[in-house]
Amino acid sequence: MFSISLGDGAELGPIGPWQSEEFLAHVDRAREYTGPWVPFTVRVTDLESARTFLQDFADKQAADTGWLWTIRLDGTIVGGVLFRIFDTMTECCEVGVWLEPSAAGRGLITRAVEHIVDWAVDERGMHRVEWLASSANHRSVRTAERLGFSRDGVLRESFPWQGVRHDMEVWSVLAPDWRKRPRAGRS
Template sequence: MSLGDGAELQPIGPWQSEEFLAHVERAREYAGPWVPFMVGVTDRESARSFLQNFADRQAADTGSLYVIRHDGTLVGGALFRVFDTRTESCEVGVRLEPAAAGRGLITRAVDHLVDRAVDERGTHRVERLASSADHRSTGVAERLGFTRGGVLRESFPWQGIRHDMEVWSVLAPEWRERRAAMDHH
């Protein structure tokens, strides 16, 4: 699906592990403080294993992984880390290489994923968890009309730091209302 300006949001599979690993290497320092798999994906086999895990989740309808390509090059991604059809809720996550930052790619990718979750899948609640220190991620949630529901204090120990995790969410009626208001402008 097009994100505009030569960017696309596309699925990715285990057979693309070499390309995915190269992307992780380019993004590791920039996204590693916030995205745990950036540390765990270190070679072709771990990249393939990570991608296979999401292929299995896709098949089970419990999650899915997408990449952002800009002019054909893999520069970032977005995912449904959790997709729960029983509770009609999901959690979105994102990552990006530094060279692709500042273009609005992540905001547009999350916008598309929320549209897909709400319109195609009947999801009622879309959630975004982000470290309080990750101002880029909390800014995306805020720009897209998510509501900050609370802070899970020091709940995520990562790389020697206990991060406060902010819980952001948007409900289907709020999303539709926001979109209708934007369509009128």
């Protein structure tokens, strides 16, 4: 399988249902850190649920309605990025991200999102890329802002999760703005 270097021993690459055991081990390491924000990291609890999650994304990829990649550090899965929604008719998609605590603070999510948004905008013709995050998830909100997404608004108490109704911030970037955005490795 292919992979894209994110630098510093990190790579972005695909994952499939046959890698369920490795994915479950990663989710087990990430669960406490990501559980308050990333529902699948609470729901994937055994080999069957890991395989089902990965198969669901394999099916979405085959239908061109969703995409999933892992971030590996020195060969071990430490996080990932995805397009939870990928709608080629409206040319809109939604990014999702997660990491294990051991990989936080290295810029891996920023670099991985740059790659997948470049692909979505430049190769697939997406016009709008969205990022939804709980207002209480300050790391995610700061990352969206750092990547050049604009805050569109707040969906007040729209997401009930683990006994709490979260305000969800909607961030987005439009293709023309993404292409003009200065960043490392791009002039």
